[in-house]
Amino acid sequence: MPTAERPLKLASFIQACVARVLAVGELDSCMRRARALGELLWKNNLGQYALVELEQTLLQRYQHLFTTPAQRDIKATYLHVLSQAYTASGHTRVAEHLIASQALQDSAVLVTEKAPPATWEKLSTPGHPCICLPRYSDRQEKIQALLNHFAQYKILVLHIHPYDIDAVIAAGLARQLCGTRIYIYNHADHVFSYGHGTADVVLELSYFGWELSKLRGTHEKCVFAGIPLKLPDTTAERQENATGHIASAGSAYKYKPGGAYSFPDFAVQLQARTGRKLMLIGPNLKTNWWWWKPARQMGEQAIFHKRMAYQDYLACMRDASVYVDSFPLTGGTAFPEMAVKGLPCFGILTGAHGYSPADQLKSGSQDTLLDDMDYYLEQKQQQQQRPGIDQAVILQEIRQAHGIEQVARRISMAETANAQEKQPPWSNPAPINCDFYEKIWYTRKLFTPPIHNFPDWKLGVLFLKYWIQSRQTGHQT
Template sequence: MPRPQDHVPGVLAQNRGHYELLVAMVRHYAERGDVEHVLRAAMLAANYAWWAPTGLLSDLRLERTVVSAVRGSGSVTVDGDRRGGRVLHVLSEAYSIGGHTRLAWRWMERDERIGDVVLTNQDGAVPERLAESVRASGGELFDLRAEFPGLLDRARALRAHMDRADVVVLHVHPYDAIALAAANLPGVRPPVVYENHADLSFWLGVGAADVLCDLRPVVRTLDVDLRRVPGDRIAVLPMPVEEMPAADDGELRARLGIRPDAVVALTVSDDWKVASASGRAMHDVVDKLLHFSPRLTYVLVGVTPNAHWTRLGKRYPGRLFVVGKVLDVAPYLSLADIYLESYPSFAGTSPLEAALCGLPVVGLADVPADEPAHVFQRWSPGLAERSAATSAGRLAVTVHRLAADPELRQRDGAEARASVRALHDNPGWRGALEALYERARSVPAVDLDDLGESATDDRYRTLFTTFNAAPATVDPRGTVRPLGELYDSTLEADLTAAMFRGTPSPVQVRVAARWEDHPAWTARLLALAGTWPRLRVSLPFVADDDVSGTATVARLTDLLASVGRTTEDCGDVALEHTPSPAVSALPGELVFSSEALDRLEELVASALWQDTPAAAAHARVPEPVAG
């Protein structure tokens, strides 16, 4: 097995460092009693840990901070005796493309109860199929982001919707602090089931999971050992899938340009599941398959074309098609003869859907069974009993046999279909659903104080990072999208301050040219520099000055005097043609607007900027005198 790539330990350490800064922000707001910003910063921290592997799959420290902020001295009690025939399904964001949204609407369609849906952070149109499922059940759909701008208000509104239900099912994103907060507002609420669709990733919500609903049993060890979920609070419910209606593949085959006698292998995947990791690459596997089976044509759906696929397409003209994301995969399933599982990470929904269409499902699982990363290459129930190839060569032989023998494809596909249908699409599934609800009704509200601390396993952590980490660490400022307009100036300033905290030199800001034409603005900037010693201001020379900077020094001296400063006590202000190299510097140039100075002032006043945070609360910036 290839060893972890050299960059992995460094990426892991940097990601963890960034994450700890975000957790410090959450605690900072909690200490100030700012619950709204506790939730915003917690959402940012959780989203970062989801995208940037840190070695954690949960963080009970972070969850306790959120719960304490919203609960205060109150307590939560579960009422498991509600029998009103209503289930509330909660999603952060719903998509037309994506397995977890399909899972939610299929769940509702198979449950005889009324199904309501609350969206906590929807950014875009609501999928019509989801809305149809809600209407068909007699339920209602609520978009909290459209109605309540703040996260705390959304949490309170969600709790009010919870109070109408017998059971609550969370299908939320890993970043969703709203659901965690709502489940922990003081008082009596219905039991909460957390549906674990992101079972290999970090997620926020252990403290909301009266029962954790896994979709496959293989992740139980991760839940217990790394997330600290008690074993008696874990249940398994096979993913609800449905057979897609057959579609006419003739038009699609003609549009793609696939020859009539070709045997088509299909993969439906996200980018990350086929990204190169630890010497493993999907495009290398496909290369071997296409070389070994001349009749084979390969279609890859959902993945963004890149240089690897372009080169492979040139090597096998007319036999490789990377089509990107599509709204409806049914025509592609009808087109296919063989389903090829994504690699190096297996998918969840797509291979089950392919099996229900009668396709033989094949895959490559080359991580040894005793390695923690083996969980990335395990099928869901219904396919788990099938043997995946353990090398690319063996996979090539399997695919070649299927490509050459239509009867073998039919038999293999029929077996896969029967196995998946037995677990995922029959009355037995509904019985398992009822058992899950009863399990949730029978336990008290989860108590984070009983769960200890989140843990990391060094062996799993390294391999997890190897499978998922980018070559470089992730900047937290690049993961703020879920907050939208709630990523306000306070968060921006505190996050920037936190990122610079501990640096060995002042943080430098370069001022744009012609500052001398903006005396009031520059005077205010100089007042900041004189008050906050960690700020370094770099000023370019004024226009048409002599080599000694006579005019520049004179203009600066006048402006300093206007705010009661001299060149001796003005702080770190430098006159220079080009800014000096700095360990820490704000990007770009500071422009002449009051908003730019407001943001800078908020940054230097941040308690997270200071070596001694208490000093920030008492520091005052003198008001500049208009020049």
């Protein structure tokens, strides 16, 4: 469909979907449809980033079904709420770092859906064992159980899946009935998520989320928190590796070509110009068809690993000469972590950046990145330098942005900080493009179906009609 028509068509589609969710009065069916809609909008970046009015409508409609918890003593100041806990990375790693901090030491963790036993110890503190909600077949019982727990804490910090409307409604009830404060840690800041309408504070992680909050209509609630990383106090001196490989790591989908960006094409050009081997951790050659031709072209000069044990990963990075971030989607925390470890880091300022001061190490385009990396690797000096980059200043800014205590302190001061203190603590090196992911989605030939929630057939039909409209021949943008 023409770009000019898109907002009207999208608004009509969303209105029809919300009507479908609200068409049934029974709580369980209504919430099930809301979860299905949430996952569709999360996985497919149509340009709809919040459903504030739907959250409020559901809260008002079903509030009468729930009982105000009996007055209880406050167990802790903070309760970190996760939909699921994972054995590594993601929300689990963030919560693990935050509850270990001094600023947020009076914290507990609750998991609403699934927590493997290996995560329980990580998410427990001496005074507060990790709470794993049992499986409920009745939605009302589940939300009431969540409400009973939430009422025992002053502040909820939601690290939830974007579709977890059950936790959002329970949090909204705790806010209304018990005065509980609601913070949402905006981990999925570039996609749709429930919770923005219910939250008192939105804890942002990037310049991208900061700018996108203006489209969500939640900018007045925003406080920059950042992503907590366990960083060394000092950057180790690295032995210059004049012939080492070029490393990159990230989830497989982050390398899939989109818009004007193609990491596989870039990899072929980079390998040809530099003569270096490439070590790519994350791509899956069996299923990632976008790598098939480039992999054949590079042959043995490119080594692919689907996943790697952490110690092997560190060894791979230690032997590398440089690190390059994935694109069009950034690889995440690996980029600033490698920079602080002293590994020369490169990437692209795509417009969807802004997650770290390490972005100041990135280039303005795919062609410029190729030139910058080639120039750096060709230098013969013992101490290679990069023009216009003050490495020491950037490393200090990375520690200020990502240090665990710094992040925890910003969260603890979220409602008392002044306007300047609420903003990201470094200068953004290039403008943010809020519709970056939206543009990529509208050029995709396939959509992403929901896999976490039972689908609703009518929502599926509405979505398919909208998807077909958006790709009508001759009207793609």
